[in-house]
Amino acid sequence: MKIFTHLAAVTAVGLAIACGVESVVQGAPAANIRQQRKIQRQNAKAAAEAKPTPAPAQPKTAPTTAPVKVAPPIVSGRREPMAIAAEIDRLIDEQLAAAKVPASAMADDGEFIRRAYLDITGRVPSASAVGSFLSTTDPAKRARLIDELLAAPQFGSSLASIWRRVLVPPDANQNKPPNYVAFEAWMADRFNENRPFDQTVRSLLMAEGPVAESPQGIFYIANADAKSFPQADILTRTTSQAFMGVQLQCAQCHDHPFNTQWKQSDFWGMAAFFGRVQNVAAGGKGAAGGASIIEKIQQNGAKKGKPAAKVVANGSIIIPEESFHNVGTVIPAKFPAGPQPSVGDVPQLRPAFAVWLTAPENKYFGPCIANRFWEHFMGRGIVNPVDDFNPDNKPSHPELLAALSREFVQSGFDIKHLVRCICNSCAYQRSSVPVEGNKGENNFFARMEIKVLSPEALADSLEVALEGRAVMPAAAMMRPAAKKGGYPANTPRDHFVNFFNTKEEGAEAGDYSYGIPQALMLMNQVQFNNGAAVVDRLVKTAPPRERVVEQLYLATLSRKPAAEEMKQSLAYILKQRTPRDGYNGLLWTLVNRSEFVLNH
């Protein structure tokens, strides 16, 4: 018998509204199609003119780890983003045509600005940003907006929180949560400075020294046992999923008869590279906080702490007792499905792995990262799920993945460039409203996938929409305040994010996982009922009611109300004792609707 875990869907489907209400928003498919063609023409033109440009110079910052030999880059430069966007569309459209699936219309400007803000900066645009965007007639305004958002500091911070969840996963077994605030700050800086991503990953994998100085070392403290001792097997699992997109840990315990891709020796061979990592402060007070130190060891065992695995000479690892097969076997450090490097007795094994992983010719790294970014923007990986590249889970668009990956690598692992390429495509700029013939599974990127706002995006969007005072601690879900040992006190935003952090393992971007407590909070907490700063402002400045309704729509849904919405809203406001009561009520209806919590 199988246990089915998705009964929620029964209810969800059962309750899905299927009544035929008059269309209250005037659709603009014709205009959209014109716009789509315009963008395609622009992109095609750019493609024709495209010439590779040199890779960006690398920022001059002191390396945080010992210098290592990196193979000379085979970078031939990056191409025009518009050219790549055109290539994306060509490859998507080819498959749409082959499958005879129609594409949805282009998103209108309101949908686009909301989506771009949410995807690139992790929050909705302010009412004024939407207002000016809607009124601008510049034909290249979408491309310009993408550039502006990429330059905003929120780009780095919102990406950092996404990557933090991948690299510093919340862990039911760890006594003290690691200081992910410092880790996120480190990631955010690197995204904002647009450091080549291969460099960032090497810096992460080769982290050393006190985490107060090298916050990327928190990676090792998080992928550890209950007492913050780094664990080679956990590090291997996280690293392979995050940067290679593979489930190497399937082979942790034994070889699989049906999955010939990975052998137990691949898992433990990779684990061997992490075998000597130590958290010198582990096990003691402050192990997870600022006092912890990641340090190389000379050979087996330093005085404090303990190495991440049983290692023997030449960096070999011993398969531990928890495995089912081959316990005690000595496995030399070896690249997954790759050669066994000659590591000799070097004190550090990680550099060899980090260099191998991030080399331009590595067949896992480029596609994995390109696919992860694609999934972030499109709501669905070309290989889906993104951490499960395997022969039975083929890419839906192999050529597209290859093209994206090639461009990413050749651009010098330029993240902002990759984002520009994806976001300027028509595929990204399509509406999420299905048309006849493309409902159901969205295997061909015929429409935009609807994504549920992450807890962070929801918190930050509420702050934008309500103009502050939106995020208050959920008293009953309070996590510990500041503790000794270096990690900072939780802010109200942290409380909110923790409270809304309900996503289940393996859930996709479109799975709605917020439950009753979260709904109660949005429904009944005071700031969503009355007292939002935005209402104070609107009452004070007392614009006409129509203008207030419009402002509230722009602030929350990034669009103007349709005529019928305006009519109903005004009727409601008129019924209330005071205009303030009316605005409060309207804001409540805006925040408490699916359109607000979804990125569509």
Next chain:
Amino acid sequence: MFLKGLASGAGAISLGSFAGLFSMPAFAEQAKKEQKHCILLWLCGAPSQFETWDPKPGTLGGGPFRAIPTKVPGIQVSSLMPRCASIMDKLAVVRSMSTKPSEHFQGINLLNRGAEPRQPFVRPVLGSVLAQQLGHLDSAIPNFILLDPCPEGNEFREFKAGNMAGWLGAQYGPVRAGGSYGIPDIQRLADMTVTDQADREALRQFLVKKYENDHKSAAAGSQNAAFERVKGLMSCASLFDINRLPEADRNKYGPGTFGTHALLARNLVENGAPFVMVANGMPWDCHILNHETHQMLVPELDRVIYHLVTDLEERGLLDKTLVIAMGEFGRSPWMNASHGREHYPTAWSLAMAGCGLKRGVVVGATDPQGYEPIEKPFNEKNLFATIFKALGIDPYAEYDLPHLPTFHRVEDNAPVINEILA
């Protein structure tokens, strides 16, 4: 992946005794289905087996309390539990629990999830599993209620802040209530009238239709479903109000908050709640003044178990309700220098009663000093298999979790504790 389970959906929907709480009268005929319930008296901090179910008077570490005879000849319990002694013929006690973790956080997770952690996968806690198995997603009364009037509490607070529902998903997470903090945000704001709320809701309903109709999005449907459930929950908020319970009952169970919340649990179960967990911080962690604290806590527990079991029986609910009283491990057979007992997972006791269990039985035994089990040691997997079996749930079923390794409700086919199963 989201739509999996559609086929099994209908069977999981049924009605409780409080018909007004359910929003889908179409399923009324399912009302015949026997609703099963579980109340977990979660004795967090870890109570002492010596001062409860496995007294060792006269031994070096046995403590000051006597052992007293019970209604079942040959079975003795601590003198702090005279009422439980009088209904021993309704209880099932395991005296040979033997588990591994000796720290609270790991112990709390182990005894709530029933297996060691396997990172990064998060196994759902017992309450979430039972909410999914015994509950109804359309019911107004929540399927997993956690009553815990003491919100603070170190490791237990960390646990509560964590992901309880694990891979089952947030819809099987707990609705928390208790003490002065109640269910967060369940009340309408004081300055909002019913009409205000209805007006807003009418506007909201009207405005969402277009979007949901256009997008046909499962996520939008789920959001709306959660919203509907919240409205249902707000309608049964009074079930969570201790002050509405009969005073005579409050006097029997109370006046301490653990007792009054156990009474609330009884009331919720009577009204159809499938799973209620009653905790009260982690008061049992007696590293200091063990006996001085147990002299107060155990008599309260004694009264609570007695009244809960007898009340459920009187109401004809004991056959359908499994009551479990346990902590995350036991306490050491030796005393430290602070009148305290330390954590002790090697040999400890727990008690159960009701649904699917034998009555008046003790299984397992420890050596004379209480250091080791000498008969039939059981671990968390045996316990969880037993709980599932008692409630009529397949203990070894495999989860259908796309992209995840294979997991079972209870791993390793760990055997049930046959001695206590009816």
Next chain:
Amino acid sequence: MKAEQVKTLKLPTMVLGLDRSADAAHLYAACMDGGIYQVNVSTGEAVVLTRHDSFASGVCLVPETSTLISSGYDGVLQWYDLTTGKTIRKVSAHSFWSWQSAVSPDGKYFASVTGQYLAGGPKYEPAPETEPSVKLFDAGTGKTLHEFSHVPSVQAVAFSPDSQYLAAGNLMGEIRIWEVATGKQIATVTTPSLTSWGIIKVHAYQGGVYSLAFSPDGQSILACGIGQMRDPNSGNGRQTWQRFAWRKDGAPRIAEINEGDAGGGHPEAIAFHPSGKFFVMAGRLAQGKWNTGFFGESTGELIHSLDTKGRLTKVLFNVDGTQMLLAGGVGQPKAKDGKYPDFGRIVVCNIA
């Protein structure tokens, strides 16, 4: 002054009560195994005189007599004649523990205190007593002279030096004082400092008054216990004594331990030195420097300290004050070769 540990005597289990012969050559120890032991100080030899059915919590040698009166967690008081080696009398005094007992300095009275802490309110306020919490007996005949009411649990009891007054302190930090002759309650001292209502982990009370001592002039009274804790299970409250002018209106607090002198821990015993110049507070140390502190009578300052390790339950002096005896024990060790090592301790100190 100076105090020096000169000898440690071992008993099988924790020592909860202690008295001495007039010449301090023999000690009488009430132990967790229920035994009332006689210990020869010079040889360390210990013999069991009698036993209680639960922990023995107190033992007193009635001055100028050969009668020992012991008390236990079985609620029973036993009169034992040292000359005949026989138990003279057993009195079932309480249905719960005798937490502590005391004999009056003039040898006429014996008092024992009891009380089970049961939840009496939503915040776990103690429920009212179901039997008298304080009982006063004729030390010679065992006859009950008075029964006094208090709020459980009543954990500490002491007579004034002139034997005219009896004080009893409870879990909630309330000390009631009665006139022995009339049985009238004449004073109440209340201190919230010695009890903790837990904020973290447990919403209930813990701690309270663990030991009481009248000053030599009888005008003030010392109370000690564990200071307030957010988490009562942590045992790290401040080592605390407070001194009250109990005869004055409102029984004001006139002194307490200096903050800088105290570590964290659980004092269970307090006593004046026969000279009256200083007093000693003793009990388990959680964190800090000493488990036995010596405090100037007039200044209240810490003038000397010892750390004897482990738990201390009782402190007393010989007649001329040259010797101090500390009772208690260490954490219970695990069995070695099937035998359980002794964990009761009596520490003998010379005072100069």
